[in-house]
Amino acid sequence: MGALSLLIFLPMIAVIGILLLPNRMGHSFKYLALLATVLQFGLAGYLYINFNGSAGAFSEVSTYQYVEQLPWIRLDLGSLGKLEVDYFLGVDGFSLPLLLLSAFVMLMAVGASWNIEKSKKGYFALLMLLNTAVMGIFCALDFFLFYVFYEVMLLPLYFLIGIWGGARREYAAIKFFIYTLFGSVFMLLVIVGLYFSVQNPNTGAHTFNMLYMMNPENYVPGSFFDFLGNANEIFGIPARMIGFIVLFVAFAIKIPIVPLHTWLPDAHVEAPTPVSIILAGILLKIGGYGVIRICLGIFPDAAADANWWLGLIGVVSIIYGALNALAQTDLKRLIAYSSVSHMGFVLLGISSLTAEGISGAMFQMLSHGFLSAALFFLVGVVYDRVHDRYIYNFRGLASIMPKYTAYVAIAFFASLGLPGFSAFIGEAFVIIGTFNAESMNTGIPRWMAIFGSLGILLSAAYFLWTLQRMFFGTTRLKGGEEWVKELKDVNIREQIILFPTLALALLLGIMPSLVFGVLNNSVLSLLDLVTPYL
Amino acid sequence: MISLTHFLFVSACLFCIGLYAIIAKRNSIMILIGIEFIINAAILNLVAFGRYDKINYSGQIFALFAIVLAAAAVAVGLAIILNVYRKYKTINPENITDLRD
Amino acid sequence: MSDLLNISPIIGSMLVVLLPFLAFLIQAILGKRSQSGNIALVSIILSTIFSLIFVFAEVWKQEPISANVSWFTIGTHTFTLGILLNNLTVLMQLIVCIIALPVHIYSKSYMKGDPGIHRYWMYLSLFCFAMLGLTISSNLLMMYIFWELVGFASYLLIGFWFTKESAVQANKKAFIINRIGDLGFLLGIASVYSMYGSLNLVELFGKDGLFYSLPASSDGWLTFTGICFFIGAMAKSAQFPLHVWLPDAMEGPTAVSSLIHAATMVAAGVFLLSTVFPLFxxxxxxxxxxxxxxxxxxxxxxxxxxxxxxxxxxxxxxxxxxxxxxxxxxxxxxxxxxxxxxxxxxxxxxxxxxxxxxxxxxxxxxxxxxxxxxxxxxxxxxxxxxxxxxxxxxxxxxxxxxxxxxxxxxxxxxxxxxxxxxxxxxxxxxxxxxxxxxxxxxxxxxxxxxxxxxxxxxxxxxxxxxxxxxxxxxxxxxxxxxxxxxxxxxxxxxxxxxxxxxxxxxxxxxxxxxxxxxxxxxxxxxxxxxxxxxxxxxxxxxxxxxxxxxxxxxxxxxxxxxNQGYINEFYNKIFVKSTLNLSKGLYWFDQNIVDGFVNFLATIVRNLAHFSAWIDRYIVDGLVNTIAGTAYYIGHLLRWVQNGRLQNYLGFAFTVVLIGIIYLIIK
Structure with missing residues (x-):
């Protein structure tokens, strides 16, 4: 059993443990989950440190590290050829930082779940199942395996939102589930199409191996998704473009982009704090990761054609999300919309197809992972105390919760891209990369960078406005004296969770090479794959 | 001169009265009496038609049989009514509808 | 001893920048325990001495010195952290130090007794760090970082009395307007980077720098770049029409106004313009x-x-x-x-x-x-x-x-x-x-x-x-x-x-x-x-x-x-209100149109489902039920006859016989 398998299935051991333990030992579930996530984080950190970011082609196994490849399903389908599904894991500079992020956010989420009272057994079992699925998604290099993990991820989330959520939890859970399923069902069609178009050069069998899908030579001539000289069309759109669009929509729902974002505010608002943390910290990153690994990796030709539209969607998401955040009166919803805006930078950066832009996008994903998780946690802190999140019900919190205010201010400033924090590096390089795209002739015009930068301005506006409305001024609370009693400053447990998160954001902002060192060669190899089609 | 027709007429009247009693009366004993009426109407007809058999008097003999049978029937009928009364505390046939589906 | 005093200008200038940062860190950790401000004062005194003796005296009217270390690599490009010491930067650094020192001394008695004084010293040290760093940055990205940090420090200091409504309004306004300038600066950086592939000031504007050897991609973009940098300077140096934040920034303590909003930070815009002057x-x-x-x-x-x-x-x-x-x-x-x-x-x-x-x-x-x-x-x-x-x-x-x-x-x-x-x-x-x-x-x-x-x-x-x-x-x-x-x-x-x-x-x-x-x-x-x-x-x-x-x-x-030319009112009405209205409108749009569309689709699907359920129930199943029902009703048609009344049965029997007789008669 390789390191990655251990990373993926460690939480499963916790699941089995949780399910076997009797209910009266309910208090031990969280310790079990904590143990699993701590081990997982340690393991991920170990892998991260020992990663050697050597260069290589994006479609070569040798580029990936900690590779595990085992035959999984082998079926002789007669005239349809042989079915080949592998248990194929491996990481490169794109997936490894996200693995580490996921392990960290999971740790945070377990910490945030400390006071869960409602059916602990189911809760922690589902949380750990989700953990397994998420890890699997980032490790899988076989498309079938990827899809399995992708779908497995939905199930625990549905229940976590639908059972432990807020007032409109059923609505939010169903909306989230159907939205994501809508994307992934069509993804399945493309996967099947790709399967029939790609052959394993060694065995001649059709394969789900993603790396084979990235290499034009492995395509069956004349097949539906054939790389070169493909004349297949659906509704007048070239087949490969259709494949790209369908996969993009599937992942774009996850990112999310405008106008496919409406599941997000509902899901975030209704989900319990730990699940919000996971949603914002990990789930959205799966979208960005999918676009990089799959849309760009398998359909580089279509990506090179469509990146103008991707960039436009990114810019629209940035501005639209930011303006919507400005209109919110519910703190959690405000942060949910700010996520839409910040994830727009990711899409814009990816679409620029420049090293700066893609690196910036990856960095932005990591930074947003930490920061949005911290922000949702901070909302959870005040919500736990008075069960209210309405901005205008609070005023002058700084006087009664000085430490909390300091944490909020740091998280807000970090999120709005104050230099020294990670979001700045991400956003600045997305903008620089996008601006640079015109010199590189990748088809992204400079005005997109200019409009995208408006998002940075607007993020300052909504975060500072919130800071001014909720935290500064003379103390005036809706709940009066009662709330003042309830609103105690952050306790030790909360500080243990918050401090490392914000410290990490700071560390990454000061030493971006921690990420770029791992990432850089993968970005270059991805660009090698894409640039010939520009 | 009293012809056969007159006998038949009286017999028909007796039958009708009996039939009426059977259908319309709300008392089982009256129904039993109605039945007697009908039997008597038949007996009357037997006797009236007996004149055409002057050798064996089979009409009169059948009449005698019928009278005996009627007496037996009344005995059985009264016993039934008594048992019905015991069970249902009524002898009004309207109220005894156990034959209904 | 002589070794200790033999500090190179680079090390010296680094110390000048890092001492206030050290002071900031110490005060941040100590929190309420450090009220006297001595730490901040000592750090700025040392900074001033170093700046004067080891930096200014060594570099002024001499050859520029610069030193860089690589920071991180993106693609094939390595970004550096570095220090550039030339006449311009050492002069600016010295001015900042010499102004900051008296302000620190002044603040000691001016701010005495304020309940938040520990924050005051912390913020002031942070500002000094950022401002001094800004002066000697060797590349534009680093300069941008300090540029925003001084804005951040200014935000904290303007809103120092955070319970005062006007103060928090003012610091928000200052930061947001400075953000506009920051965007200009950032876009200028992006533009320079895409034109010359470097952000290092020496590489760009030094002797036979890239700026002179590489022709600009087009005059239009050069103008754009220049305007972008100028917008950056406009916001920081409070130039019309982005000047509105400065009068409001006077909500901060007066000592802060004297240091930040009169002498140093607001002059940073002019400093930036001087730095990138060849671009214009x-x-x-x-x-x-x-x-x-x-x-x-x-x-x-x-x-x-x-x-x-x-x-x-x-x-x-x-x-x-x-x-x-x-x-x-x-x-x-x-x-x-x-x-x-x-x-x-x-x-x-x-x-x-x-x-x-x-x-x-x-x-x-x-x-x-x-x-x-x-x-x-x-x-x-x-x-x-x-x-x-x-x-x-x-x-x-x-x-x-x-x-x-x-x-x-x-x-x-x-x-x-x-x-x-x-x-x-x-x-x-x-x-x-x-x-x-x-x-x-x-x-x-x-x-x-x-x-x-x-x-x-x-x-x-x-x-x-x-x-x-x-x-x-x-x-x-x-x-x-x-x-x-x-x-x-x-x-x-x-x-x-x-x-x-x-x-x-x-x-x-x-x-x-x-x-x-x-x-x-x-x-x-x-x-x-x-x-x-x-x-x-x-x-x-x-x-x-x-x-x-x-x-x-x-x-x-x-x-x-x-009324300051009613400019604030104008901005409030035109920009702030309209942005807020736009955001409200977009939220409405999001809720009712975008999400509305999703919910509408859901409603359509639900209604379709209801419709097909109705069809299934009343048409498809209805047919089956009709056949069964027909048989049932036919069966029930004479059912009422079976009422359990003997007399009725007799009556019916008799009626049927009668009908039969009548039939026979009529036939």
Whole structure:
């Protein structure tokens, strides 16, 4: 059993443990989950440190590290050829930082779940199942395996939102589930199409191996998704473009982009704090990761054609999300919309197809992972105390919760891209990369960078406005004296969770090479794959 | 001169009265009496038609049989009514509808 | 020992930057336990010493030095962290240190007893770190980082009294408007990066730098880049139309205003313009000159009628920054830096003096339980009697501001004005509007600062109280003021009180102007300015001291000036309100159209499902049920006969027989 398998299935051991333990030992579930996530984080950190970011082609196994490849399903389908599904894991500079992020956010989420009272057994079992699925998604290099993990991820989330959520939890859970399923069902069609178009050069069998899908030579001539000289069309759109669009929509729902974002505010608002943390910290990153690994990796030709539209969607998401955040009166919803805006930078950066832009996008994903998780946690802190999140019900919190205010201010400033924090590096390089795209002739015009930068301005506006409305001024609370009693400053447990998160954001902002060192060669190899089609 | 027709007429009247009693009366004993009426109407007809058999008097003999049978029937009928009364505390046939589906 | 003192300029300048940061960290960790501010004070003293001895003395008028270490690599490009020491940067660093030091000393007694004083020192150290880092950054990205950090520190300090609603409004406004400038700066960086592939200042603008060897991709983009950088400078240096944050920023403690919002941070814009000066082409330079000129004019106009002592000084700062920007615009960025240096001292002194006055007025207010605004000059008057030293110091600073001979301001202002005239003389025509406007502004400057002095120090105290507890500020406040007062004299900058060419700053930069020198101007212009300033003071004396004020309060021009040209209201209405409305509208759109569409789809699917369920139930299943039902009803048709009544049965039987008989009969 390789390191990655251990990373993926460690939480499963916790699941089995949780399910076997009797209910009266309910208090031990969280310790079990904590143990699993701590081990997982340690393991991920170990892998991260020992990663050697050597260069290589994006479609070569040798580029990936900690590779595990085992035959999984082998079926002789007669005239349809042989079915080949592998248990194929491996990481490169794109997936490894996200693995580490996921392990960290999971740790945070377990910490945030400390006071869960409602059916602990189911809760922690589902949380750990989700953990397994998420890890699997980032490790899988076989498309079938990827899809399995992708779908497995939905199930625990549905229940976590639908059972432990807020007032409109059923609505939010169903909306989230159907939205994501809508994307992934069509993804399945493309996967099947790709399967029939790609052959394993060694065995001649059709394969789900993603790396084979990235290499034009492995395509069956004349097949539906054939790389070169493909004349297949659906509704007048070239087949490969259709494949790209369908996969993009599937992942774009996850990112999310405008106008496919409406599941997000509902899901975030209704989900319990730990699940919000996971949603914002990990789930959205799966979208960005999918676009990089799959849309760009398998359909580089279509990506090179469509990146103008991707960039436009990114810019629209940035501005639209930011303006919507400005209109919110519910703190959690405000942060949910700010996520839409910040994830727009990711899409814009990816679409620029420049090293700066893609690196910036990856960095932005990591930074947003930490920061949005911290922000949702901070909302959870005040919500736990008075069960209210309405901005205008609070005023002058700084006087009664000085430490909390300091944490909020740091998280807000970090999120709005104050230099020294990670979001700045991400956003600045997305903008620089996008601006640079015109010199590189990748088809992204400079005005997109200019409009995208408006998002940075607007993020300052909504975060500072919130800071001014909720935290500064003379103390005036809706709940009066009662709330003042309830609103105690952050306790030790909360500080243990918050401090490392914000410290990490700071560390990454000061030493971006921690990420770029791992990432850089993968970005270059991805660009090698894409640039010939520009 | 009293012809056969007159006998038949009286017999028909007796039958009708009996039939009426059977259908319309709300008392089982009256129904039993109605039945007697009908039997008597038949007996009357037997006797009236007996004149055409002057050798064996089979009409009169059948009449005698019928009278005996009627007496037996009344005995059985009264016993039934008594048992019905015991069970249902009524002898009004309207109220005894156990034959209904 | 000699090894210890042998610190290279690079290490020295690093220490200069890192000491305040260390102070910030220590104070952040100590929190409420460090109230005295000694840590911040020690760090800034050491910084100043290092800056003067190991950096400025070593580098000034010598070859530039720079050192870089790689920071991170993206793609094939490595970004560096580094220090660049040349005349410009070491001068700026020294100015910041020398201004920051007296402000720290002053703050010790000015801020005494404030419940949040531990935060004050922490923020002040953070600001010093960011500002000093900004001055010596060797590449634009690093400069941008410090650029935003000074904005952040300024945000924290403006909102220092965070329970005051106006303060938190002001700091939000300051940060957001500075963000606009930051975006300009960022886009400028992106543009430079995409054109030249480097952000290092030496690589770009050094001898045979990329800027000179690589042609720009197009003139349009060069203009764009220049404008972007200028927008950055505009926001930081409070140029019209982004000047609105600075008057509001006066909500912060006065010591902060003197350091950040008068002397150092707001000058960073001018510093940036000087740094990237080669980038600017003619179009951009002209834009810079025009904007600077408009700023100088309107803010001088607004300053005339303000009643808040700090707001007058704030507008005066904006106006002076306008002067510097014009100097950059006409190509005389050395004059801009010169004025930046002189202005830093006398404006800082003005603010500190104002702080001393406000301090006393606030005591007066508390002692007598009055409901007055301690910053309103209409409440003051005759303070000369109680605070003579403050009066003298403030007068020196005012004379410097007005450009009176023998002061430092005289030299630097002349340098700008004369350069502007020479520049216009070369271009002719409408270009003369700029230097003429500037001359007018100089006169206005003399007038409004005269008004301030007259209203505050002359005449009688306007508020009537029994016990007047006014006295001179204590030594730790007065000392820094005296130091700054000395620095406002010409001798600090030049041995020649009349000709600005001999000042050491200008000789240090020694740039060649693109226009010819006109000698007669150097004599005529100072004389004209001095005389007209004197006239302005005479008028001011008559109006404000003698009480022969000619204007009534309903005057339209006065009204506009008092309300700062209604620019804030205009912005509120046009930008803020419309953005908020747009965001509300978009949220409505999001809820009702985008999400509405999703929910609509869901409703359609649900209704379709209901419909098909209806069909299934009533049509498909209905058919089956109809057949079954028909059989059932037919079966039931005669069911009622079976009612259990013997008599009925008999009756029916009889009826049927009867019917049969009748049938037989009829047949």
């Amino acid at each position: 082409n003619q179009t951009v330079l002209l834009t810079i000159a025009i904007i600077g000129c408009i700023t100088a004019l309107i803010s001088a106009y607004f300053a005339i009628s303000q009643t808040d002592i700090k707001k007058i000084l704030a507008f005066s700062t904006i106006s002076q920054l306008g002067f510097m920007v014009v100097a950059v615009g006409v190509g005389a960025w050395d004059a801009a830096m010169f004025h930046l240096a002189t202005h830093a001292f006398f404006k800082c002194l003005l603010f500190l003096s104002a702080g001393a006055i406000i301090h006393e007025m606030a005591h007066l207010k508390e002692a007598n339980k009055l409901d007055i605004d301690p910053q309103d000059i209409n409440n003051m008057g005759g303070l000369k009697k109680w605070m003579p030293k403050t009066f003298i110091l403030m007068s020196i600073a005012s004379l410097a501001l007005a450009g009176f001979p023998l002061t430092s301001g005289f030299l630097s202002k002349d340098a700008i004005l004369i350069s502007a005239f020479e520049w216009a003389a070369q271009l002719n025509g409408l270009y003369f509007l700029i230097p003429i406007t500037l001359t007018l502004v100089s006169i206005l400057t003399a007038f409004y600062i005269g008004r301030l002095i007259f209203k505050v120090f002359f005449g009688e105290l306007k508020i009537k109280v029994e016990r007047i507890h006014l006295h001179e500020a204590n030594l730790s406040m007065l000392g820094p003021m005296i130091f700054l007062g000395i620095c406002s004299i010409f001798l600090v900058f030049s041995w020649n009180p009349i000709a600005y060419h001999h000042s050491f700053i200008l000789t240090g930069f020694s740039i060649t102007y693109p226009f010819a020198e006109i000698h007669s101007l150097h004599i005529i212009l100072p004389i004209i300015l001095t005389i007209s300033s004197a006239i302005a003071w005479v008028i001011g004396w008559n109006w404000y001291v003698k009480g022969k004020y000619p204007l009534n309060s309903g005057n339209k021009l006065l009204d506009i000036s008092m």
